[in-house]
Amino acid sequence: MIRLFRNTVLLFLIIVSGQICWAQNASIDSLRTQLTLLNKAGKIPVLLEIAEQLKPSNLSMSIKFANEALEIAKDEQYLLQIANCHKQLGNYYYELGKNSFARHHFGNALSIYNLEGTTDDLCAIFLNIGNIYSREGFLDSATYFFEYAKNRSYKYQDTLWLARSIRALGNTNYKKGDYEKTLSDYHLALSLCSDNQKYTHEKSSIYNNLGVLFSDWGKYNKSLSFYHQSLALLDSSLYQSDIGRTYNNMGNIYWYKGIMDSALLFYKKSLRIREANKDNYGMANIMNNLGMYYGSLEIYDKSLLYFNLSLKKFEQLNNRRGKTMTLYNIGSVYFETPDYTLAKKYFSQSLRIARAQGFASYIRDNLESLKEIYVQQNEWQKAYKALSSYKIIRDSSRREQNFELLAEMETNFEKERKQASLNILQNEMNAAEVQQSQTKLSLWGVGIILILILFTTYLILRHIRNEANDKQDAITPTLLRYQLNPQFINSSLNGVKELIKRDQIKESSMFLAGFSRIIRSFIETATSNVIILDKELQVTKNFFKLHQLRYPDRLKITYNIATYVETEMLAVPPFLVFPAYVYIIDNYMYRDPISIDVEIDIRKNNLSIVSNFNYQIEEHEATKDTQALYEIISHIQERMTTLNKVLKEKLSIKYKESLERNAQKSISIILSLPIKPL
Structure with a gap:
């Protein structure tokens, strides 16, 4: 009976998927028929529409049709259509993880839109360029483009793109380790999203990001709650990539909670979706997670297999943080095997990238691991050197935490001191009612003194501003002479x-x-x-x-x-x-x-x-x-x-x-x- 039921379900899925494919093919065939009836100018939007319809199933064909549209637009010198083709190609290469190609096409589109004075698509392009820099680890450059997109969407009162820009800034702050600012950004972005249908996907993305943030804080049940809210908003036929990402995150939560069967189930569901969508960045992350999963079960051959697959993907994407993380994980597996020679090799490679990019946590972890290896191999001088470097990094982190704690204590003390001062002042005022007239005269005197101080301050500031203007006037001829x-x-x-x-x-x-x-x-x-x-x-x-x-x-x-x-x-x-x-x-x-x-x-x-x-x-x-x-x-x-x-x-x-x-x-x-x- 069970087998019959499974066969029935399988047959139903085959019929439904066949109907979907047939509908898609029929739509594309109809568009191809239109191409034969149109002049060159009319073919461009149709070719781009065909490329968009092929995007979920075949990105390579999407790129082929978009390039064909681009060639026609260039021949006819339709600048806006050239820009539209570049923008669409940028999106496709971004989906494939080919960052340099994506940035090239987005840059060309941006130049033409600026030249033509078009504002509609600029926020999307700035966000995509920022996401590319974020992928590559250039977080300051990413922040620049996200801030530009935020200011532009605010200027033109585009609430949806404003929410997207603020969420992107939150993601960057998360990578920088500023979790409080990240939470503030996510809540602000969520508050901008109304119940209108057009905000559905953005709200789902914010809930997913909140799930990631709370999982880092160890609040796993709340994290799962956010992931379920994210999934509830997604249409499974349209947002497979987002569903795959959320499944991966849910797998992480179950792994943290020690529910290993559920973790593996969600990891594999995520991997299937990301392989179907050719999502290289997503595949790299889920393969790393599977490597960690099998490593925690001490199944080291499978763990190394997935870590090496992940490393290969991150290298193709030129993702420095991903390479640092995966090299460290491979070194950790060899350390447990134990194969200290190979472990040392991978920890050293990870440390080299971490130092070049300033990834403090990975510098600290790699130095500590290398110290353990040198101790095991009786290389005491190298162990001491690694330990010294580790202590410098660790103490630096502790100093930063101590400074933050001292600042907080100082703030609290200042609040208490001010409150105590107010209480004393109130008591003194109650006890000195007989001297009310003298107090009024004193206040008048203080007021006059304050006015004099403010006026003097104004004169000083005006003098400083005039000096700055004089310096600017002196500098300008110098620049002109050089040029x-x-x-x-x-x-x-x-x-x-x-x-x-x-x-x-x-x-x-x-x-x-x-x-x-x-x-x-x-x-x-x-x-x-x-x-x-x-x-x-x-x-x-x-x-x-x-x-x-x-x-x-x-x-x-x-x-x-x-x-x-x-x-x-x-x-x-x-x-x-x-x-x-x-x-x-x-x-x-x-x-x-x-x-x-x-x-x-x-x-x-x-x-x-x-x-x-x-x-x-x-x-x-x-x-x-x-x-x-x-x-x-x-x-x-x-x-x-x-x-x-x-x-x-x-x-x-x-x-x-x-x-x-x-x-x-x-x-x-x-x-x-x-x-x-x-």
Whole structure:
């Protein structure tokens, strides 16, 4: 009877799933039929709709159709449709965990929407870019984009996106370990969600996040209650990814409570959903949890299998926190086996990433584990060193906790002291009613003194503000002088003269035209402290092309820009290294070849721009050349100091040089700039 019932249920599921697939295929076939009847402009939204319908079942096909729509939009030069295609492709790559591709497409969409003045989709894009940075462990950059989305949604009174932005900030504060602020953010986001149907999914996400937070506090029953509220709001046919995430979290709770069968059941249900959705990030997390589950049961072969699968996924996603966690877990399994050689290897790898990223808890845990290994292997000196480092980290954490406790005690003491003072004052006033007239006179006197103090304070503040304005007025001409580079103008005019002397009339005309374009760029940025990085690169390329007209074979330029650096989005101070370009080309290109290599990357959460120069120099010129270069670097540093005052930024520069025996000189100018979207 039971077998018959199971077969009946299975048959029903097959029929229902077949009907759903048939309905979906029929809808897509209908859209494909429409494509044959439409012109190019009409095909774009239909292709994007097909891509959206295929998203739940086949993301690869969604990307194919969205790319086809993008090609048509580019051919027809429909800017808004190009932006829509980039946005949709960004969403698909984000779902696949391909962060660099997703960021590239979101950046392109954002540039076009800003250009066209479109505001509808900007909050979603800013949130997605913030989520990518959060995945990669760049929490300050993530906070920047979430704050921008929050301010924008507040400005346009979009309550749904405001709630989403605040929840995203709560998630970032959770990763930073600020749980009280996290709880405040979640409650604020929940209060913005009404009972309207459009808020259902957002409320479900907030309940899920509250479940995670309370599980960290050890309040497991309350955590499960939030997870059940989250599931109750989700439509199983639309939100499989969210259901998979919640099942994983419920598995964690049952594991914490020691109900192992239920934990495994929910973990496997979550893994099936995430595999079906090709959710790489979700799979990485659930595989890590399964590794911990089997490790707690001392089934170490299965534990290692799942930890290694998780590590592979986190490496594909370039998720630093995930790699740190999984490497530590693998080391822990080998420690229990015990295989101290392999355990030491994985703890060391985890520690290296944790130190680079500042993950304090993992630094502490890895150092403690390494200390235990060195003790087991009788390597006392290394054990002592690991223990010392561990104590420094531990004591630092304790000091922070003690400072917080002292601050709280001080606040409570201050409240009690003030209350006691009020009580004493009240008693004195009751006992001194006979002196009421004198008290009134004293109060009048105090009032007059306060007015005088306030007036004096106002005068001092006005004086300080005037001084600040005077300093700003003094700084502004300095910035303008730096941006309009006179050495470049002199060098360019000499270049024109040189071409005219050689009777290269065509080249001299091209040189003058290019020179005027560059001067126009200088004038356009003369009153601005920032420029789009892409525009700066274009101006410098035009400058190099001018001087290649003079000496076609003596100037070699290469650009190495990391694929994830969005040059169209980032703002930088204009033309910082330009004086060095002008000096080297003007002084050395006329006699020997010069090579310039520009590298642009993101390092330690800052934009890094490295300019490498290689050129031939006479031995007797070396000292004079070094002095000239140091003077140029000094001017650049002076300008950066000025910009730091104006922009409140942290710009920095490094300079390196070397001279080979064959008189080949190499120099590097390294700029470190904060990541600042325009």
